[in-house]
Amino acid sequence: MKQDQPGELFLFNGTIDKSENSIDRERMKGSKIVGPDYAFQPEDIDWYDKDNATYLSFKTGKSGTYSAGVSTRAKSIELTAAEFNEYLEHDGVLDVLKERKEKGISDKAAIELYAKHVKVLFQVGNSTSDHYKTNFGYPVEFIPVTNPYKARVNDEIIFEFRKNNKPVKGHLVYFGFEGEELGC
Numbered sequence: 306m307k308q309d310q311p312g313e314l315f316l317f318n319g320t321i322d323k324s325e326n327s328i329d330r331e332r333m334k335g336s337k338i339v340g341p342d343y344a345f346q347p348e349d350i351d352w353y354d355k356d357n358a359t360y361l362s363f364k365t366g367k368s369g370t371y372s373a374g375v376s377t378r379a380k381s382i383e384l385t386a387a388e389f390n391e392y393l394e395h396d397g398v399l400d401v402l403k404e405r406k407e408k409g410i411s412d413k414a415a416i417e418l419y420a421k422h423v424k425v426l427f428q429v430g431n432s433t434s435d436h437y438k439t440n441f442g443y444p445v446e447f448i449p450v451t452n453p454y455k456a457r458v459n460d461e462i463i464f465e466f467r468k469n470n471k472p473v474k475g476h477l478v479y480f481g482f483e484g485e486e487l488g489c
Contacts, residue, residue: 308368308430314338316359316375316423328353331481332377335441338363340371368430370454374446379420389415397477422446424441428454429482 318323345367393402403410422443450463
């Protein structure tokens with residue numbers, strides 16, 4: 306992106322490459338963009354919906370590395386025992402699946418309480434800045450240890466995974482690019 310120019314970010318609500326529906330503004334909280342001498346907290350008028358996705362219009366500031374994020378309020382969904390167990394296995398939440406089996410409740414329906422906490426980094430102009438490591442204080446959050454925009458081919462990019470603002474080690478994480486899903 307260029308500095309001091311209109312910009313746009315979009316949110317998918319579904320998978321990485323397909324949005325199932327737009328995001329209800331009543332569920333959004335903690336949305337913001339930070340960069341060099343730049344702090345933007347969107348209002349309802351800054352968002353719009355198109356083709357099942359939610360878009361944010363804004364104007365960039367000075368050259369640097371920016372962080373943008375949005376968190377959603379929790380929502381609940383009722384699942385049968387089979388649906389919940391399949392979800393836990395598919396998403397790698399094996400500790401909860403194991404606990405359900407050990408407690409003898411794996412045949413019980415469940416009410417899942419879920420929220421989403423999304424963060425994106427983007428570069429404005431050519432100068433980098435330390436805003437890539439902004440901690441938004443979301444319940445779960447990835448924070449880069451080094452600036453990904455300074456990385457070269459074959460460089461390792463390290464992220465810290467935080468839950469309730471504390472580092473978490475050994476948690477299953479899925480990531481992907483260009484249609485390939487990878488895990489670590």
